[in-house]
Amino acid sequence: MRQFSTEWTPDQIRDFGRKPLLLRHGHAENPLFADDALARLIEATPRSHFHVNTIDRDETDPRKWREGDMSGLSGLDVMAAVARGNIWVHLQRVHETSSAYRVFLDDLFADIERNVPGFRSYRRSMSVLISSPNMNVALHADVPGQSLWQVRGRKRVWVYPPQPPYLPQEKIEAIVLQRSGDTDLPYDPSYEAGAESFELEPGDWATWPRNAPHRVRNADCVNVSFTTEHWTDELRAGYAVDYANGLLRPLFRGADLSRETRGPAFMAKFAVAAAHKGWRRLAGRTHMPVTVDFRVDPRAAQGFADVAPHQIMK
Incomplete structure (x- = not known):
C-alpha cells in the first residue's frame, strides 16, 4: 500500500471532517499530473464531465462565475490557454475516464481510512483542476465531503463556517435540490472575520466540514490541483x-x-x-441548465473568446 499522507496528529484525527484542516501528502511529483498526462486527460474527458469557468480577478460576487466550453481542442491548446489566460478547467470524475486515476483514488482513501479510525467512505469521486495564474475562484459550497490537494503552484483558500450568514439554510437546500448552482451564495466583506485561511503549496491538502463555503485565489503561477469527494x-x-x-x-x-x-x-x-x-x-430531472457564453482560445489574451450565450444540461 502506498503512503499518501504524512503522520496524522491526534487533533487532526479527531477533527477530520469537522474542522478546516491543513495536512501534507506525497504526490506532488506523481506522473498522473505531468503535462503530457493532463493533456491526454483533457482530450479523453467527455463534455458531460467538465466545466470551464472564468470570473474577473477582482470580482467578489460569486454569481458572476461564467461557464465556457473547450470541446474539440487539443489538451496542449487548453493548457496553453490556461497558462496565458484567466480560466479554470475542472475535469470531473476522472476515475471514470481513466483506470489509473481510479486506482489512485482507491489507494488514497484506503490510506485515509487507515489513518482515521472509524472513518468509512463510499461513492468517492475525483476531479482535476488546472487553473490560470491569479485565478479567482468564486465562493461556493459543495454537497459531499470534500478535500483539495495541491500538486503544482500555490493558492490561498478561505473557508467559512457552514452556517448563516455565510450559508443560509435555504441556500444549501436549493443547492442540494439542484434548484440553484453551488455559487449562488451571498457574500459580504465582513465575512472575512469568520474565515479560516490556508496557503497551499505543492504537497499540501486541505479539508473542511460538510457544506462549508470556500473561495480560492491562485498565486501568480499556473496551478494544478485535484479534489476528492466522498460520502459517509x-x-x-x-x-x-x-x-x-x-x-x-x-x-x-x-x-x-x-x-x-x-x-x-x-x-x-x-x-x-x-x-x-x-x-x-x-x-x-437529474440535470439543470447551464448557460455557456465563452470558448477557450489559446490565442486570446484571457485564454478565451466570448460566444453567443446558449444553454446545455449539466
Whole structure:
C-alpha cells in the first residue's frame, strides 16, 4: 500500500471532517499530473464531465462565475490557454475516464481510512483542476465531503463556517435540490472575520466540514490541483435532511426546519427525500441548465473568446 499522507496528529484525527484542516501528502511529483498526462486527460474527458469557468480577478460576487466550453481542442491548446489566460478547467470524475486515476483514488482513501479510525467512505469521486495564474475562484459550497490537494503552484483558500450568514439554510437546500448552482451564495466583506485561511503549496491538502463555503485565489503561477469527494453515513443523513427541508419549506411558510439527523422526524424526512429522488430519476430531472457564453482560445489574451450565450444540461 502506498503512503499518501504524512503522520496524522491526534487533533487532526479527531477533527477530520469537522474542522478546516491543513495536512501534507506525497504526490506532488506523481506522473498522473505531468503535462503530457493532463493533456491526454483533457482530450479523453467527455463534455458531460467538465466545466470551464472564468470570473474577473477582482470580482467578489460569486454569481458572476461564467461557464465556457473547450470541446474539440487539443489538451496542449487548453493548457496553453490556461497558462496565458484567466480560466479554470475542472475535469470531473476522472476515475471514470481513466483506470489509473481510479486506482489512485482507491489507494488514497484506503490510506485515509487507515489513518482515521472509524472513518468509512463510499461513492468517492475525483476531479482535476488546472487553473490560470491569479485565478479567482468564486465562493461556493459543495454537497459531499470534500478535500483539495495541491500538486503544482500555490493558492490561498478561505473557508467559512457552514452556517448563516455565510450559508443560509435555504441556500444549501436549493443547492442540494439542484434548484440553484453551488455559487449562488451571498457574500459580504465582513465575512472575512469568520474565515479560516490556508496557503497551499505543492504537497499540501486541505479539508473542511460538510457544506462549508470556500473561495480560492491562485498565486501568480499556473496551478494544478485535484479534489476528492466522498460520502459517509453521517454525510448522507445530513444531505437527506437538507433535501427534505427544502421540499417542506413552502409548507412551513419559508421557515427553517430542524437539521437533526436522529429520531422519528429525521426518519420521516429521510423517507421523503428518498421518495422524491426516486421520482426525479424516473422523470429524468437529474440535470439543470447551464448557460455557456465563452470558448477557450489559446490565442486570446484571457485564454478565451466570448460566444453567443446558449444553454446545455449539466
